[in-house]
Amino acid sequence: MATESGGGPTTITVHVKFSGRSIPISLSPDATVRDLKSHLQPLTNVLPRGQKLIYKGKILVDTMTMKSSEVLDGSKIMLIASHGLHQGDGPITKDASSLSSSRRIVEANRTEEKKPKISIEMSQLDRWKVTGVVALSECHLKVVPEEIWACGEVRVLDISNNSIQEIPAKIGSLRSIHKLLLNANDISDESIKWEGITSLKSLTVLSLSQNHLATLPPAIGALTSLQQLHISNNKLTSLPAEIGLLSQLQILKASNNRISSVPSSLGNCYSLIEVDFSSNLLVELPETFGNLRNLKVLHLSNxxxxxxPPSLFKMCSKLSTLDLHxxxxxxxxxxxxxxxxxxxxRRRSKHQKQLDFRVGHSAGFDEGADKNEGR
Structure with a gap:
């Protein structure tokens, strides 16, 4: 920290926490919060208007200085990036423009540097209400923020990659939700209130991967609009028979569990396109797998x-990716x-260009060759 002859600092260094990093920024105590955001833009690829800076539990106001905000040398500031404004110096997308408009940002005399800019931004809660998107991934959360329940028409809730343990029953109040991302938390069977989740009749995507779940309840069958179910990297030993009620399910990812058998009712999920049961304890698949006429991708490695099932190749006439490694x-x-x-x-036709260098003109089938290929 440099000091003036009068004893006051000429520069201070603050440490901005963002995406698991600590970014040191040196600037004058008389610099504004807006100046700090400008310094952060090239380092984070987040536009200044997409940055929310929080110090000691309060949101820093753009027009205030470091000194007036009581930000001292060595202070730690948290940066939360607004959804859709990660464009760096690039063009602003239509979504970002819409968000900008919803914030009611008023800027006076843009071209005259000497005249101050006046910025009035919406609160985080207001932004959630306008967009219907609550994006709180990687925010070091331990509980679901209470403010979420007041949002009303939420379409997307992303609280993945945190340390959340409890999913309360009141999550059922988000009646309009389509996508619920709860992956990579500390959720266990005892801490998730399934009655709340299974009441979400509009839910199309549910991600619970990378948690500590040992069971899925029969009530999962109530999510009849579900199109994607991600439950990989848990401690599941089985799947409920009621999973067969998910007639709209297209993607089922259940790898890296302890599943020893698959219910025959899965054959009723006629919309399934991709199934991943790799790294489990399976010794057989039910005969009803042949009913999955739309199945294109099947991962069964490890x-x-x-x-x-003897009918798999004959009946699943769209199947072109099979991993048996x-x-x-x-x-x-x-x-x-x-x-x-x-x-x-079908397999050779689909992957000819990608796999020519690996399989050449061989007539052999590489049971693991298709593992990482696109659908």
Missing amino acids: NGLKLL NTEITMDILRQIEGWEEFDE
């Missing part, structure tokens, strides 16, 4: 599988399944 299923077994030739032709 299981104890010895056989596939580290299972006991051999090429001899695959060749004996009716419809193998047609499946192999």
Whole structure:
């Protein structure tokens, strides 16, 4: 910290916390909050108007100086980035323009540097109400903020990558929600109130991956609008039979669990396009897997599988990606399944350009070759 002859500092250094980083910024005590945001833009790729700076629990006002805001040398400031304003120096998108308008930002005399700018920004709660998007990923949260329940028409709630343990029943008050992202938290069976989640009849995407769940309740079948269910990296040992009621389900990702059997009712999920059961304890799949006529991608690596349902290749006529790496299923077994030739032709046709350098003109099937290819 540099000082003037009179004893006051000429520069101070503040530490801005953002996305797990601590960004040191040196500036004058007479610099404004707006000046600080300008320094942060190239370092964070967040436009100044998309930055909310919080110091000692209070939001810093753009027109105030570091001194008047009582920001001292060594102070720690938290930066929260507004959804849709991560454009850095690039053009502002339509979504960002809409957000800007909703904030009612009033700027006077843009081209005259000597005249001050007046900025009136909406509160975080108001912004959530206008956009319907509550984006609080990676905010070091331990509980769900109470302000969320007052938002009304929330379409998206993203509180992933935090340390949240409890999901209260009042989450059911978000009747209009379509996408609920709860992945990468500390949620266990005892701390999640399923009656709240299963009452969300408009929910299309539910992500609970990377938590500590050992069971899914039968009530999951009530989410009849669900299109994507992400439950990987938990401690699940089984799936409820009621999962077969999810007739709109297109993507089911349940890898890295302890699932030893799949309910035959899964064959009723006729809309399924992608299924991932890799890294579980499966030794067989139900015969009803052949009912999944729209299935295109099936990941089964790292299981104890010895056989596939005999109708899989014949009935799942769209299947073109199959990962059997580290299972006991051999090429001899695959060749004996009716419809193998047609499946192999689809697989080769889909991945010809991407896999030419790996498979060449070989007639062999690499059970793990399709693992990371796009759908």
